[in-house]
Amino acid sequence: MTQKTVIISGGTRGLGRALALSFGTHDFTVVALYSSDRAAAEALEHEFQVQHINGSCILANEFSLSEGGELFLVHNAVSSFHPKPFHLWGANEWKAQIETSLTLSIELNRKVIVPMLRMGKGTITHIL
Numbered sequence: 001m002t003q004k005t006v007i008i009s010g011g012t013r014g015l016g017r018a019l020a021l022s023f024g025t026h027d028f029t030v031v032a033l034y035s036s037d038r039a040a041a042e043a044l045e046h047e048f049q050v051q052h053i054n055g056s057c058i059l060a061n062e063f064s065l066s067e068g069g070e071l072f073l074v075h076n077a078v079s080s081f082h083p084k085p086f087h088l089w090g091a092n093e094w095k096a097q098i099e100t101s102l103t104l105s106i107e108l109n110r111k112v113i114v115p116m117l118r119m120g121k122g123t124i125t126h127i128l
Contacts, residue, residue, distance in 0.1 A: 003069030005029040007112065009104060010076035012040040012057055015127070019074055020044060024053030029069070033060040033108075035100075060104060065111050071122040073112045077101045101128070 006023045010016040011032025017040070020032045030048070034041050034057055041057035048055040065071075077100075089097075109124060116122030 003029060004072065005031065005069050006072040006074060007031045007033065007063070007065075007108065008074045008076055009033045009060060009108060010035075011074075012037060012044045016074075016076040017044055019076065020055060021047065021051065021053070023072075024048060024051065024055050028054075028072070030055035031063070032057045033063055034058075035060050060108075063108075063111065065115060070119060071112050071116050073108055073122075073124045075105045075108055075124070075126045077105075077126070077128045 004027065006020075006028045008016050008020050008023070008030065011020045011030075012034040016032065020030045021044075024030045030053060032041070032044055032055065045055070045057050047053075105126060112122065112124065116124075
């Protein structure tokens with residue numbers, strides 16, 4: 001049986017956390033990426049242990065991929081919530097959103113695409 005690994009950006013809180021736990025209960029190895037909230041990452045790692053899930057939490061900018069198994073990337077846009085309509089955002093708010101969502105997405109895609117091509121399979125999903 002091929003090992004299945006899911007990499008989830010924004011994987012330690014909210015929807016990403018729920019996805020990490022769900023994939024983990026379905027025999028996936030889970031890599032939950034996060035950008036700054038170490039307490040949320042530690043809480044999720046504890047939950048992985050309690051539920052006997054093969055999972056880990058890694059800072060997104062420190063993530064590197066080791067070959068092996070079928071890969072699934074779930075890019076959970078990890079966009080900061082803004083309490084005002086997007087048409088009212090200033091240039092700095094737009095820049096932050098692009099950096100958080102688009103740049104990370106491209107970087108993660110680049111890290112997984114070659115191993116996926118070698119395996120002849122894999123899945124990339126973007127949640128915006």
